[in-house]
Amino acid sequence: AQSVAQPEDQVNVAEGNPLTVKCTYSVSGNPYLFWYVQYPNRGLQFLLKYITGDNLVKGSYGFEAEFNKSQTSFHLKKPSALVSDSALYFCAVRLNYGGSQGNLIFGKGTKLSVKP
Amino acid sequence: NAGVTQTPKFQVLKTGQSMTLQCAQDMNHEYMSWYRQDPGMGLRLIHYSVGAGITDQGEVPNGYNVSRSTTEDFPLRLLSAAPSQTSVYFCASNLAGHSYEQYFGPGTRLTVT
Numbered sequence: 001a002q003s004v005a006q007p008e009d010q011v012n013v014a015e016g017n018p019l020t021v022k023c024t025y026s027v028s029g030n031p032y033l034f035w036y037v038q039y040p041n042r043g044l045q046f047l048l049k050y051i052t053g054d055n056l057v058k059g060s061y062g063f064e065a066e067f068n069k070s071q072t073s074f075h076l077k078k079p080s081a082l083v084s085d086s087a088l089y090f091c092a093v094r095l096n097y098g099g100s101q102g103n104l105i106f107g108k109g110t111k112l113s114v115k116p
Numbered sequence: 117n118a119g120v121t122q123t124p125k126f127q128v129l130k131t132g133q134s135m136t137l138q139c140a141q142d143m144n145h146e147y148m149s150w151y152r153q154d155p156g157m158g159l160r161l162i163h164y165s166v167g168a169g170i171t172d173q174g175e176v177p178n179g180y181n182v183s184r185s186t187t188e189d190f191p192l193r194l195l196s197a198a199p200s201q202t203s204v205y206f207c208a209s210n211l212a213g214h215s216y217e218q219y220f221g222p223g224t225r226l227t228v229t
Contacts, residue, residue: 009156032214032215034217036220041223042222042223043120043206043220043221043222043223044159044206044208044218044220045220046217046218046219049215049217051215090158090159094214103149103161103164103174104149104161104218106158106159106160107158108156108157108158109158
């Protein structure tokens with residue numbers, strides 16, 4: 001069965017330090033991988049995605065993520081965290097084949113807290 | 117573009133009442149989905165649609181109905197509300213194709229007493 005794991009419920013980082021939010025996946029084929037961010041009382045916003053090609057993808061607000069096929073991981077990173085990055089982050093996976101829309105499967109989310 | 121819009125933002129129901137959560141998108145997206153978000157459980161798919169007139173069940177469809185008569189609208193109906201349906205509901209849409217990201221509405225916070 002397909003699944004996505006975000007092993008940390010919460011990540012705490014000091015402002016200016018690098019941050020990493022972890023994501024691992026389990027699928028039977030080649031995945032499409034996504035990161036979303038949710039600010040309090042808001043809907044999810046798309047950050048970045050891996051489809052094919054370069055394993056390092058860059059997205060909105062200075063975030064990037066590295067696809068590692070051998071470790072089945074897609075960790076979200078940012079070189080220098082901002083207090084405004086504090087939010088809930090979701091990793092999601094979708095298979096790249098299939099006649100249906102290939103629904104997104106979401107991880108349970110990681111709360112990122114950046115302190116001044 | 118307004119993107120994906122949802123109404124109402126908040127709703128309180130009594131057990132057994134019915135209601136419809138509205139969702140509309142103006143991006144001409146073929147695919148639309150409904151999710152519920154509960155603490156510690158991420159987002160779970162309720163129903164989805166790959167085009168007007170076509171709907172299918174997701175992971176947690178019981179107690180919910182959907183229809184898709186137009187490309188723009190995808191309402192979610194609660195037939196007989198139960199306290200277990202207390203949640204935040206999100207509607208999302210995307211272009212056809214597995215590589216496309218979903219766009220989410222602002223959500224409806226539903227409380228069933």
